[in-house]
Amino acid sequence: MKTLISHDRREETPEAKARWFKSISLEERMEMLCAFTDLILTVNPRIVETRDAQQTKRRVRVLSKT
Numbered sequence: 095m096k097t098l099i100s101h102d103r104r105e106e107t108p109e110a111k112a113r114w115f116k117s118i119s120l121e122e123r124m125e126m127l128c129a130f131t132d133l134i135l136t137v138n139p140r141i142v143e144t145r146d147a148q149q150t151k152r153r154v155r156v157l158s159k160t
Contacts, residue, residue, distance in 0.1 A: 115123070134141060 118126075
């Protein structure tokens, strides 16, 4: 079976990303988690000082492209 690489954004559906994520090993998933955590801490080291998210009394509007 020949694996092809696509650069088409239309193929980057959440379902396709979930299938890819399930296909990698637990070790690879943990490495990605650590890499993302390191990236976030590099960009914003004070993020660890923030408190848990609080519920808002304001309205929240979710926008999606259909």
